[in-house]
Amino acid sequence: MNQIIFNFAFSLQSLIPIDNTKLFKNEVIISVPSKYLLESIYFLKFHTQSQYKILTSISGVDYPQYQQRFEIVYDLLTLVYNNRLRVKTYVDEVTPLPSIISVFPCSNWWEREVWDLFGVFFLNHPDLRRILTDYGFEGHPLRKNFPLSGYVEVRYDESQKRVVCEPIKQLSQEFRSFNFPTPWKN
Numbered sequence: 394m395n396q397i398i399f400n401f402a403f404s405l406q407s408l409i410p411i412d413n414t415k416l417f418k419n420e421v422i423i424s425v426p427s428k429y430l431l432e433s434i435y436f437l438k439f440h441t442q443s444q445y446k447i448l449t450s451i452s453g454v455d456y457p458q459y460q461q462r463f464e465i466v467y468d469l470l471t472l473v474y475n476n477r478l479r480v481k482t483y484v485d486e487v488t489p490l491p492s493i494i495s496v497f498p499c500s501n502w503w504e505r506e507v508w509d510l511f512g513v514f515f516l517n518h519p520d521l522r523r524i525l526t527d528y529g530f531e532g533h534p535l536r537k538n539f540p541l542s543g544y545v546e547v548r549y550d551e552s553q554k555r556v557v558c559e560p561i562k563q564l565s566q567e568f569r570s571f572n573f574p575t576p577w578k579n
Contacts, residue, residue: 428491
């Protein structure tokens with residue numbers, strides 16, 4: 394089985410633009426340049442030899458030390474060949490990714506989630522707005538440079554009988570220390 398999967402991964406390199414190919418636990422992982430993402434996903438869904446008809450998830454990872462700091466991961470599944478494929482692409486803070494809603498309509502909420510939590514913009518997305526945080530929320534909370542305590546404190550004010558938002562006045566980030574003694578070290 395490994396040899397068949399490896400041969401498939403190798404043949405993909407001649408069909409779509411791939412930067413890198415890896416095989417991990419019988420799963421093919423490919424890296425595609427962001428400008429070819431839409432065409433590559435389209436090919437993987439509709440080509441006879443791939444038929445990845447199911448998009449199981451879209452996720453993001455923030456690597457602030459890299460020039461293209463966001464890794465966006467698309468997990469695909471083919472029932473015809475009983476195989477999974479992971480497609481990775483990399484993008485910086487200002488370069489938009491093409492939306493794949495035209496190929497996989499189910500990607501709508503996942504792209505909105507990545508936009509909301511990481512700030513990665515998806516070009517030609519029909520409804521790119523926040524999905525998990527409030528409309529007035531500032532920043533993108535899964536970025537590594539997002540402050541641990543956030544920018545505002547949201548609390549219920551008993552005297553006003555409503556929820557209020559206030560700037561955080563204490564616990565500034567530079568004075569926070571999370572180095573605590575642990576009983577589990579030798």
